[in-house]
Every structure is written in C-alpha cells, then in structure tokens.
Amino acid sequence: MLNEYYPLVVISMIAIALGFFVVLLGSILGPRRPTQHKGQPYESGMIPYGPGTRRISVRYYLVAVLFILFDIEVVFFLPWAVAFRKLGVSGFILMVIFAVILEIAFVYAWKKGALEWE
Amino acid sequence: MGIPVSYYLVLSAIMFVIGILGVLLRRNALVTFMSLEMMFNAANLIFVTFAAYYRVLTGQIFVFFVMTVAAAEVAVGLALMVAIFRTKHSIDLDQMSSLKG
Amino acid sequence: MNLSDYYAITPLVFLVCWAIFLLLVDLWIPAGRKGITALLSAAGLLIALVLVLRSGEQVLTAFEGSVVVDGFSVFLSVLFLVSALAGIALAHDYLQRLGLERGEYYPLLLISTSGMMLMTYAYDLIEVFLALELLSIPLYILAGFSRLNLESEEASLKYFLLGAFSSGFVLYGVGLVFAATGYTDFPGIAKAAQNGSLNPTLFLIGAGLVLTGFGFKSALVPFHMWSPDVYQGAPSPVTAFMSVGAKAAGFAALLRVFVVVFPGMSVNLTPLLWALAALTMFVGNIVALVQSNIKRLLAYSSIAHSGYLLMAFVPYGNASVRSDAIAGMLFYLAAYCLTTFGAWAVVIALEKAEGKGLELEDYAGLGHRYPFLAATMTIFLLSFTGVPLTLGFWGKFYLFSTAVEGGFWQLALIGLLTSLISAYYYLRVVVIMYMRPGTPQVQRNFWPLLTSGVGALAVVILGIAPGVLLNLAVSALLKGL
Numbered sequence: 001m002l003n004e005y006y007p008l009v010v011i012s013m014i015a016i017a018l019g020f021f022v023v024l025l026g027s028i029l030g031p032r033r034p035t036q037h038k039g040q041p042y043e044s045g046m047i048p049y050g051p052g053t054r055r056i057s058v059r060y061y062l063v064a065v066l067f068i069l070f071d072i073e074v075v076f077f078l079p080w081a082v083a084f085r086k087l088g089v090s091g092f093i094l095m096v097i098f099a100v101i102l103e104i105a106f107v108y109a110w111k112k113g114a115l116e117w118e
Numbered sequence: 119m120g121i122p123v124s125y126y127l128v129l130s131a132i133m134f135v136i137g138i139l140g141v142l143l144r145r146n147a148l149v150t151f152m153s154l155e156m157m158f159n160a161a162n163l164i165f166v167t168f169a170a171y172y173r174v175l176t177g178q179i180f181v182f183f184v185m186t187v188a189a190a191e192v193a194v195g196l197a198l199m200v201a202i203f204r205t206k207h208s209i210d211l212d213q214m215s216s217l218k219g
Numbered sequence: 220m221n222l223s224d225y226y227a228i229t230p231l232v233f234l235v236c237w238a239i240f241l242l243l244v245d246l247w248i249p250a251g252r253k254g255i256t257a258l259l260s261a262a263g264l265l266i267a268l269v270l271v272l273r274s275g276e277q278v279l280t281a282f283e284g285s286v287v288v289d290g291f292s293v294f295l296s297v298l299f300l301v302s303a304l305a306g307i308a309l310a311h312d313y314l315q316r317l318g319l320e321r322g323e324y325y326p327l328l329l330i331s332t333s334g335m336m337l338m339t340y341a342y343d344l345i346e347v348f349l350a351l352e353l354l355s356i357p358l359y360i361l362a363g364f365s366r367l368n369l370e371s372e373e374a375s376l377k378y379f380l381l382g383a384f385s386s387g388f389v390l391y392g393v394g395l396v397f398a399a400t401g402y403t404d405f406p407g408i409a410k411a412a413q414n415g416s417l418n419p420t421l422f423l424i425g426a427g428l429v430l431t432g433f434g435f436k437s438a439l440v441p442f443h444m445w446s447p448d449v450y451q452g453a454p455s456p457v458t459a460f461m462s463v464g465a466k467a468a469g470f471a472a473l474l475r476v477f478v479v480v481f482p483g484m485s486v487n488l489t490p491l492l493w494a495l496a497a498l499t500m501f502v503g504n505i506v507a508l509v510q511s512n513i514k515r516l517l518a519y520s521s522i523a524h525s526g527y528l529l530m531a532f533v534p535y536g537n538a539s540v541r542s543d544a545i546a547g548m549l550f551y552l553a554a555y556c557l558t559t560f561g562a563w564a565v566v567i568a569l570e571k572a573e574g575k576g577l578e579l580e581d582y583a584g585l586g587h588r589y590p591f592l593a594a595t596m597t598i599f600l601l602s603f604t605g606v607p608l609t610l611g612f613w614g615k616f617y618l619f620s621t622a623v624e625g626g627f628w629q630l631a632l633i634g635l636l637t638s639l640i641s642a643y644y645y646l647r648v649v650v651i652m653y654m655r656p657g658t659p660q661v662q663r664n665f666w667p668l669l670t671s672g673v674g675a676l677a678v679v680i681l682g683i684a685p686g687v688l689l690n691l692a693v694s695a696l697l698k699g700l
Contacts (some may be wrong), residue, residue: 061200065193072189075182104243111246127398141384150380157387163393172401172575180345180403184390187352191383193358198379199365202372211380214373 059117066109073102126167136203147209151195152180158188227288227530229282231336232295237263238329245322245332253322258309260325264304264332271296271336285343285404292339292693294472294549294616298556299464300338301331305560305670306460311454311568312664313456319365328460331357335468339475344393344403347472350434351389354468355382358461362453371575372451381445381618387437392428396480397673403460405479412483426481427486430473438470440499443522450518455570459563462521463556470528470552474545478535485536492533493630499526500637507644513566513577517559518604523641524555524672530618530634542696544625549692554602554681561674562599564667565592569659576660579648583657592661592668593652595675600645602678605638610678613685 080087080095108117133156140153164183169177199209206213225232241263245256271293279288306328314320333356359382363375388411397403399421402409410419431442438446450458452674481488503523510516531548534540569576569585569592586593615638619631681688 046252058200058204061196068189069193072186075185079182082202101239104239107329124281128395132385141380147376151383153378153386154383157384158390161387161390164391164398168225168401171289174228174401176345176403177397179392180348180397181351181452187386187620190356191379191386194356197381198359198363198372198376201633202376203565204371205369205372207368207622215379216611 062114066114070102070106073098123167125169126163130160130167130168133157133163145211147199150211151192151199155188155192158184191210221428223428224281224286227274227279228286228340230267230274230515231333231340233270233320234263234267234329234333234336236324237267238333241329242323242326245326248322250320253314253320253325254311254605256322256325257307258672260523261304261307261331264300264307265328268359271300280342284406285346285513286340287342288340290697291471291475291545291549291594293554294692295339296336297465298467298553299335302460302463302467302556302560303328305564308666308670309459309560309564309567310454310456312666313454313570314364316662317365317572318456319454321364323487323569324325324361327357327361327553330463331355331460335471338468339471340393341472341475341679342405342479344396344408344476347476348386348390350468351386351472354465355386355436358457358465360381362461364524366458370452371454372452374449377445378449378453381435381449385432385442387432388428389432391633392425392430392432395428395641396468399425405475408480413483419506420485422578423484423487426484429476430488431490433473434495437466437473439495439524439525439530440502440522443499443525444503445514445533446522447518450521451512451514455563455567457513457652458518459560459567462517462563463559466521466525467552467556470532473532474535478531478541478545482536489533489536491584492529492535493627496526496533496630497633498531499529500522500633501526504637504641507641510644511579513579513582513648514671515647516579517562520560520641520645523637524551524603526637527551527615527618527634528555528629530622530630531560531624533627533630537625538622539586540625542693544618544621546689546692546696547614548620550617550689551614553688553692554678556608557674558599558602558611559679561595562603562670562680564671564674565596565599568592568661568664568671571660571662579651580657582648582652583655583659584652585657585659586653588659589661592671594613595671596652597649598675598678599671600649602682604642604645607645608643608647608682610685610688613682613689616646617689628681656657 026069076098077095080091125207137153137155137157137160140156141150144150144153162184165177165180165184169175169181203209237260237678241256241260244259245253274288274293278290280286281288288385307325310328311325315323331354334350334357337346337350337353340611342349359375359379362378363372365371393403396408399418400408400416402408402411412422435442445666450462463524477484477488503519503521503526507516507519507523528548528551530565531544531551534544542591566577569581575581582596585596598609602609605615614633619634622631622634624627
C-alpha cells in the first residue's frame, strides 16, 4: 500500500528542491542594496514598534477559551448533517435541544460580559 | 490496511508514556497541560484504530466525546491558570506551595 | 431511541435541565440575593429526590442497555442528592460570610451531582468516562471558587491537574479494554471475557489502568497525594461535598465496572486490592496523627475511610460474600456521608475569613461555651472512630465481618488496629474541646447548625437501630448488580 504514497513523495521532493532552487537563484543573481527601512522586521506593513517578544494580553486567553467551547460543537453537528435524512425528525429535535443548551451557554457568557474586550 | 494494528498500539503507548512523563517532570503548568492532552489523544488513537479493526462505530463515537470533554477541560484549565497568574504572576508548579503540612 | 428511555432517567434529565435553568435565571437575580438561587436549587434537588424514589425497586434498562437503573443506583442517587442538599445548606451563609457569594455555585453543584448519578446508572464504559468528567469538571471550578485566595486557586489547579491525569488513566484503560474485546458496553465485555475471545494482556493492563484512575479519584494510597492539599485549600462546603460525593461515585464506578466486567480477573487483582486497602488504612490514619489543622485532619481521615471502603471490595471475586460486602459498603458510605457532613458543618460554624479558626486550638473551650456544637462534634468523631453503638461502629462491623467471611481476617485485623490508632487523633479533638480553656468564636447561622443537628440525630438513631439502613442497603442489591 506504500505504493499509493509514491507520487506524493515525488511531488514533495520536487517542491522542496524548487523552493531551495528559487531562493538560491535569488541570492546569487539579485542585486543587494540594503537601506534602513528594508532591514526592519516585517509586521504586515505597519511601522513596527516595541520588542518582538511582547506579552500578550490575558484577554486573548479568555477569548480562546470561549472559542474552543463553541467550536467543538461542530464535532456533533457534522455527523448529524451527514446523516440528516436518515435521522429524520427525532434527530432534528435532539439537535435542536443540543443547540438550545449551547445558546443558553452563549447567553450566559454574553450577559456576564465575557464577550466584551474592555 | 497495510500497517499492522500493533504499530498503532505501540505509537499510542509511546504517546501515553510521553504524556505521563510530561505531567510528572515538567514544571510549567501549561506544558503539563499539553502532556495531559497527549494522554487523551493516545487513547483516541487506540479508539480509532480498533474501531476500524473491529469494524464497529462505538470507538469513533467515543472519540467525539473525548474531544468534547478535552475541550471542556481545556477551558476550565486555561481559566484556572489565568486566574492563578493574575494573583501570583507565575504558573510554575514548584512554587505552588502555600498548602503544606 | 424512544421516550421510555428518557422515562428511566427522568431524575437525571430533570436535574440537568434544572441546573441549566438556574444558570440562566441566576443572571437576573441581584448580587445580594443569591439565597433565592440556593432555595431554587434545593427545591430542584428535592424534586429529583422524589423522582428517584418514584422508580422504586424495579430495574429499568434504557438506551440499548447502556443505562441501568436498579436498586444500587437508587440507593446511591439518594445519597448523592442528600449530599448536594447538605452542600447547599452549608454553603449559603459561608459564601456570604467570606465574600464569595456568586450564584454559579449552585448550578455547578447540581451538574456535579447529576454526573454522580449518571455514574451509578452507567452500564457502558463511554458513560462511565462521561459521568466521571461531568462530576469532576464542576468540582475543579468549585474547588477554586474562592477567587483571589491563592490557597483555593492552587487547590483548584492541583485538583484539576491530578483529576485530568487520573481521567487520562481511566480513558486509556478503557481504550485498552476496547482494543482487547471490541466492546465498550458491560455485557459485551463480560461475554467476550467469558468466551475468552480477547487479548488477555491488553485486557489486564486496561483493567489496571482503570483501577489506577479511580484510585486517584477516591484518594487511595499511593494515589492520595493531592487530596490533603485540595481539601485544605478548597472552600469548606465544597470539601465536604467532594469528600463524600466524589469518593462515593468513584467507589460506585469501581464496583460496577469490576463486579460486572472483570469478575474473572479477581485472582490477579485481589492481592493488589488487599495491599491497596491495607496501605490506605495505615497511611491515612498514621499521617492524620500529626495534623494540627482540622481540615487536613479530616482529609487524612477521609483517606483512611477510603481504605475501609476498599476492604469491602477485596473479596469481590467470591460470589457468596460479594453481595454482603457490597451491602456493607453501601451502609458504610451512608454512615460516612452523614458523619462527614455533620463534622464539616461544625468546622464551618467555627471557620472565619482567610482560613482562620481552623487550627485544633481554636476548638478549645467549645464544650463550655457552645455545648450543642461540641456535643454533635463529639458524636461525629466517635462515629468516625467506630466506638460501639455509633453508626460508624456498625459500618466497620459489617465491613470487617464480611472481610472475615471472605477469608481476609488479616485485613480485618489491620482495620481494627488502624481504628485504634485513629481513636487517638479523633479523641484528641474531643479532649481539646472539653478540657482546654478557651474562647472559641462561632458564627451562629441556622443552616450549618441544622445540618449538624440532623446529622447527629441520624447518627444516634441509626446507631441504635442500624437494621433499618442495612435492610435498605441489602434490598438495594436484591436484584444483583
């Protein structure tokens, strides 16, 4: 069965080789005229400020926590969606109950102010 | 399936042991936490493997539940760590020593 | 899947719905009036209690055999619901006094209780795992309920890390059992074990890992390290609830899993269980001798009681004593529940803000200033020790006698010996209360006093007539496990 992976191996070899080749070519042939602006770290076009290893606000964690909780529901929605016709009305009712519980959690988080940044 | 089931079993055992060692040896609560997730995923690997091996769905359903539970644990764990970090400015487990006797 | 499935688990469904409803309602209850939430959750627990008792002694099977509601589950469900009621009675004033009043306490308690109930219904390893998590995750949060108090937060994190660690063991063990047999439901695994159509090595390792995981949960030595710290750091009402509910649920799961699923494995496991029980009794009681903080003392005492409970579990492969031993365990659990809540109610009445009022010296003079509290505390401590004619004595008596019947007289001897050791540290508290002069400060509040009063009354009455409770425990097991 490893034969199935053979083309994959070939294509990744080619991709890696091509990548190296292009970078190498650029460094050999390209002109080199460094200025102060070019030497700055790239921050999506913004003018960079502060050190690169800045601490991240703790609020990101809270948002991440909420994201994980509401994200994982897909695990249950997806199989239901795939077998939607087979499960019929009873499946639909159960999923509605599931969604209602999630919505209550959402209302709770909202009302507690967890979704506000400040 | 060309790969023998025992390979999966060995891989999952290795993951489980790495997880245990991580929990026991690492002192940063976040890393400990990741090791716990590794233990959970070792079990998930077993479930998926043997669900395919026995051709039953129970194993795969189990994995769904484990993922959900793990997410719930992540939420609680991260919230706890944030709370501790706010009070104490460290999540080093060796410094958790206000309870001794 | 049809409605009769839901009929079988009505109490559980009701409790979960009620908890969610309370979580929502609580958002609109103003901060100073969380007593309303407490009352509502107590009402929900009472309704659930009625629903549990309604099903009586019939055995209901639901969800294609993955849920079984029998006498065993009803007995333990009642125990859990009563614990939750006590947990609420102890909490309300305590939370207010320590400035921790937040309405989430009550829904979390209810959800944890429903996890414990699900544990007793579970007839499938998937459900055992889910129930374990459903009962543990709210407890992690409750342990850290005292925010900005570092002890509570550390206790919570420790409990969380160790709890998740033990869940990992249980989960991996379940995975190996599934790998060995191809089933996760109890009858399927039991059948595969009988036919011998399984991989014995994986099966044995799996069972061992499940045992280890639940050993962590029930704080058996050598997996007990977390429990004194957690019990000390967590808010006292939570500790009381945790030390009864989580422990009983852990034992319930162990019983169900091992008696139904792994009966053939008793040859391998009995020596191991024997050693665990003996070790737990010794370590718990001996370390308790040197404790000066009442919360830590009760924590080690609770570890020691795990050892006694495990004793009932040792002869589980022997069918002739098994049901007597399990009935003894149920009896002991009920006795332990009443006594523990009573003792914690007294601790809570004496506890002041910031962990003050928890040293044994703070109990000096209690006997003269507050004779009622001192008398109830004395009753509980005597019952913990197992002094004859208290409820605790009968609990130990049944456990030890079934151990002897099962041929484990050495274990019963160890139990007797360690009970004698335990008399020292329990009675020391009594001596401090009555013999030493002091001016203890007590927070007079109706609910903790009521809890300790009711607990003391129950311990005394059932101590005089233990047959009532024993009959309940025995009839719970009439239909088997």
